[in-house]
Amino acid sequence: MALDIDRYAHVGSAINRWDARFKLVSMGLVIVAIALLKTLPMALLALALATALLRVSNLPVKFISHGLSFVLIFLLPFFIVMPLSYPGEPAFTVLGLGFAWEGLRLASLIFIKALAIVMVSFAIFGSSRFDVSMLALQHLRCPKVVVQMLLFTYRYTFTFLDEMKRMHTSMLARGFVPRSDLRTLQVFGHFVGTLLVRSFERTERVYKAMLSKGYQGTLHSMVSFQSTPADYLKALLAIALAGALVAGDFSGLFSQAEHGWF
């Protein structure tokens, strides 16, 4: 499974060239704005903007659609449960269960907003190298400890993914067949325990290696940030759009879900 979010960070685009610090702040505001939306038309507009943003970012469609498939799988049940369980008068009944249009509307709203937010976050983190994004976070006063831990964890995720695959292969080679039984769970318990022991021993080696290279609690990077007028302009545009979305939502032009949210 390819997990590296920044595998297309080399693709040139206006989003890719955008100073990561500006990108994080202004796109973060866009995400908050989308999360605040309560009306369907504005959520649809947000989805259209997010689609446009991804077009501009030039990221491959396959890469994005793979990421979005997780959201789809998680949220599809909402389309079934929400209309059938929505409080109030149902419009008609299906198989003895009341079907409410309001519930369907709420499910659609959730779905569209989630899709838009995940698309924007793909545009943020897919268009910069991961270490650059993290360094930008540090420049934005995110605690150093947190940034370092994120970088380490990201780096070792791939190492352990390989390790886990090797262990899994050898398990299969020894004739292990996963079933729904106690024995399988016991095997997985030992599997996780072994993975932990191996990694624990590795952390000791990693830490000693880091110390011997002069680690004193800070990471040094060759990356430096330089902002240009274009960076400010893009940020202004993004913030204006975020403001417009929220303003349109609060204008009272469109109706909101009644029982769904406060």
Place this chain on the structure above:
Amino acid sequence: MHISEGILSTPVWVAGYAGAAALAAVTMRNMDMEEIPKISVITAVFFVASLIKVPLGPASIHLILNGLAGIVLGWRAFPAIMLGIILQAIIFGHGGITVIGINSIMLGGGALVAYMVWQLRHRFDIQRRELIFGALAGAVGTISSGIVLALALVTTGEAFNAIAATVLAAHIPIMFIEAVVVGVSAQFLSRVKPEILAGNTPGTGN
């Protein structure tokens, strides 16, 4: 188990961020430089291990293992799980950016409760107590997360009550699976590498 983007009302996810920040501040107190790589690497293991699929009848479920995180990292399990959730939101768009706070409380809070249960083992002088208390910690970690998730849904709105009940019910089979896997892991670790387990002496943090 996560809550996804877009579902929760604004007051709920904002409160989630505030609560997670407070818990992170408390659980990260007096952190040594030496702990940074250790916590990070173990977070990576949990992140990877949560991709393991366990067959359950015709379907399969992913392991959560937040109880085991509590057993191994003690109070530091909270920042570790929060890291995992941030990365998952960034890498997969799994969960999501606005729900990082509430997801951290859900899974990380479960890990803290699991750790408290795990520590109770010192009061009992019974055979196989690592297996028993590991299993209890695994079960408690899972069900606490289910309860937080259900509460978050219920406080978001009346329309989510049915979903909350479904989600809570779905955690019950997961709870049994987690109990077995975490119990066996805890027993394995106590035999093979006991220093990896948190709170080997009663009453101390890590």
